[in-house]
Amino acid sequence: MSATAQKRYVMAIDLRRCVGCQTCTAACKNANATPPGVQWRRVLDIETGDFPDVQRTFMPVGCMHCANPPCMHVCPTTATKLRADGLVTIDYDICIGCANCVMACPYDARSIQHVAKYAYGTPMKSEEARFDAERLGVATKCTFCKDRIDLAALTGQTPGVDPEVTPACVNSCISDAMHFGDINDPNSNVSKMLGRTEHFRMHEELGTDPSIYYIVDGEET
Amino acid sequence: MSDKLIDRVVPRQQKEWDIKGALNFIFGGAGAGLLVASPFAAALLADPRPFLALGLVLVAAGLFSVWLKIGRPWRALHVVRRPSTSWMTREALIAPLLFGAGAAGVVTGAPLFVALAALLGVVYAYAQGRILKANIGIAAWRRPACVIVVVATGLVEGFAIVGLASLIWPSLTALGYLVAALIVARFIAWTNYVADLRRTGAPTGTLAAFDAFAPRFLWLGHAAAGALALLGALAAQPLALALGGALAAIGGALFKYTLVCRAAFTQGFALPKTPARGRSKPGPGLQPGWERPKAG
Numbered sequence: 001m002s003a004t005a006q007k008r009y010v011m012a013i014d015l016r017r018c019v020g021c022q023t024c025t026a027a028c029k030n031a032n033a034t035p036p037g038v039q040w041r042r043v044l045d046i047e048t049g050d051f052p053d054v055q056r057t058f059m060p061v062g063c064m065h066c067a068n069p070p071c072m073h074v075c076p077t078t079a080t081k082l083r084a085d086g087l088v089t090i091d092y093d094i095c096i097g098c099a100n101c102v103m104a105c106p107y108d109a110r111s112i113q114h115v116a117k118y119a120y121g122t123p124m125k126s127e128e129a130r131f132d133a134e135r136l137g138v139a140t141k142c143t144f145c146k147d148r149i150d151l152a153a154l155t156g157q158t159p160g161v162d163p164e165v166t167p168a169c170v171n172s173c174i175s176d177a178m179h180f181g182d183i184n185d186p187n188s189n190v191s192k193m194l195g196r197t198e199h200f201r202m203h204e205e206l207g208t209d210p211s212i213y214y215i216v217d218g219e220e221t
Numbered sequence: 222m223s224d225k226l227i228d229r230v231v232p233r234q235q236k237e238w239d240i241k242g243a244l245n246f247i248f249g250g251a252g253a254g255l256l257v258a259s260p261f262a263a264a265l266l267a268d269p270r271p272f273l274a275l276g277l278v279l280v281a282a283g284l285f286s287v288w289l290k291i292g293r294p295w296r297a298l299h300v301v302r303r304p305s306t307s308w309m310t311r312e313a314l315i316a317p318l319l320f321g322a323g324a325a326g327v328v329t330g331a332p333l334f335v336a337l338a339a340l341l342g343v344v345y346a347y348a349q350g351r352i353l354k355a356n357i358g359i360a361a362w363r364r365p366a367c368v369i370v371v372v373a374t375g376l377v378e379g380f381a382i383v384g385l386a387s388l389i390w391p392s393l394t395a396l397g398y399l400v401a402a403l404i405v406a407r408f409i410a411w412t413n414y415v416a417d418l419r420r421t422g423a424p425t426g427t428l429a430a431f432d433a434f435a436p437r438f439l440w441l442g443h444a445a446a447g448a449l450a451l452l453g454a455l456a457a458q459p460l461a462l463a464l465g466g467a468l469a470a471i472g473g474a475l476f477k478y479t480l481v482c483r484a485a486f487t488q489g490f491a492l493p494k495t496p497a498r499g500r501s502k503p504g505p506g507l508q509p510g511w512e513r514p515k516a517g
Contacts, residue, residue, distance in 0.1 A: 014496075015496035016496040016497060016498055042229070044229070044230045044490055045230070046230055046490075046492055046507070046509070048492070048495050048504065048505075048506075048507055049504070055495050055498075055504060057492060057495050057496060059490065059492065061490065070355070070356075070357050070358070072306075073306040073307065073355065074306070074307050074308070074309065074352075074355045074356060075303060075307060076299070076300040076301070076302065076303050076307040076309035076310040076313065077296075077299035077300060077302050077303065078299075078302045078303050079299070094296075094299055094302075095292075095293065095296075095299075096291050096292065096293045096294075096296045096297055096299050096300060097291050097292020097293045098287075098290075098291045098292075098300070098309065099237035099238060099242070099290075099291075099292075100307070100309050100352070100355075100356065102235070102237045102358070103235060103237065103238065103356035103358050103359050103362070103485075104355060104356045104357060104358050105358045106357055106358040106487075106488035107358075107488070107490075108229060108233075108358070108487050108488070108489075108490075112237060112292055114292055136292070137291075137292025137293045138292055138293060198494075198503070200493045200494065202490065202491065203488060203491065206357055206488075208357075215496075216494045216495070216496040216497060216503045217494075217496070217497040217502065217503045
């Protein structure tokens with residue numbers, strides 16, 4: 001097994017730090033040119049408690065790049081695959097847009113756009129330039145910016161450390177709440193961070209083995 | 222942020238599989254049930270071939286409906302590429318076998334092909350149930366009890382449609398006993414399914430959708446349908462069996478529409494603990510939009 005095959009890229013998000021600014025959402029839209037109504041990265045706004053003892057929590061969500069991805073298991077076409085480095089990918093040339101994966105994902109992370117949509121009805125020049133017909137009628141979702149991860153293999157840089165090979169949302173985070181790295185490397189930033197903090201993963205009980213960790217307590221990150 | 226996106230914290234009704242998606246389960250289940258019922262019709266001296274033919278037409282209509290729904294219909298044959306884990310692939314692979322055996326049964330009328338088509342009908346209905354169960358993002362579908370109620374519904378629909386044909390072939394009225402028994406079986410499967418959802422927890426919207434549907438399904442789809450089917454058999458009254466069969470079949474179709482479209486809510490999001498801020502400790506979590514299992 002190669003060194004690459006042993007990697008598992010994960011995201012660690014410190015919910016104590018997230019301020020709900022949606023910069024990650026905007027960065028994702030900018031990096032991936034997702035159309036109106038489609039957000040691969042979004043931030044949930046959750047209110048808890050009873051007045052006056054209330055709390056507001058912001059929780060960035062998206063594809064959890066599960067190690068046991070239900071979307072892949074149900075995909076009848078093999079368009080959805082699990083890479084050796086833990087990224088769950090979609091091959092737009094194979095996907096038939098049956099939406100089985102949309103139903104299988106417990107994280108509401110996938111969407112299918114059947115017709116082209118633009119912010120103001122007719123396409124702006126920037127939208128025209130970045131329009132990708134391949135993405136119509138097929139399932140799409142967060143890729144963990146896989147092009148950047150793949151670039152790391154060529155440049156020798158480290159995802160999560162070097163911005164050029166780190167997901168756009170992580171790079172953009174103004175409060176340093178989002179972190180990315182290889183959890184199988186005990187010296188990686190995320191491994192160290194998760195080792196000294198209390199965290200959870202969304203809907204772990206469903207057996208999906210998700211790759212986004214939410215930090216709620218422990219040492220400062 | 223828009224209200225639409227804020228709402229995504231709580232489970233939302235899925236919109237990707239609309240009526241066209243539901244028709245695959247409505248027609249496919251009824252068609253598979255008809256294939257299963259065909260040998261029984263033959264045993265009661267009715268020609269099984271019209272039932273086989275209608276069953277195949279229904280299965281084909283279901284598949285055609287879902288073909289209209291998919292985003293890239295001209296690539297539809299890619300559906301057969303993952304037999305190892307995907308029940309949708311398995312359904313697609315069973316279909317040609319089912320059509321082959323069914324067509325052979327229609328052409329020759331040979332009991333072997335009729336029986337083979339019936340067996341494949343059971344497998345097809347089971348595969349449809351497993352398609353739903355594998356979709357763990359929809360809480361209403363992922364329970365094993367969902368598979369049982371989907372298969373039971375398909376069987377009831379198939380036999381109920383054969384019961385309708387007793388207006389043409391009165392000898393089929395004896396099938397009323399079996400129709401009534403299957404309606405009882407579906408009732409048990411349905412009540413067990415809903416109880417299972419309440420026991421294990423489900424989105425509030427899922428339970429509300431089933432609660433709204435339950436009275437009509439109980440009284441018309443089961444009580445009235447079962448009583449009429451039994452009356453038809455006991456008194457040799459084809460009209461009673463036909464009416465009972467129609468109620469049972471319509472009830473089954475509406476149940477599957479409810480299951481696929483109205484009660485199918487996404488998982489939503491949960492917060493097991495709220496984050497600690499400042500000197501505070503993590504607070505209690507929450508899962509909005511869910512009805513949790515009752516304690517004890």
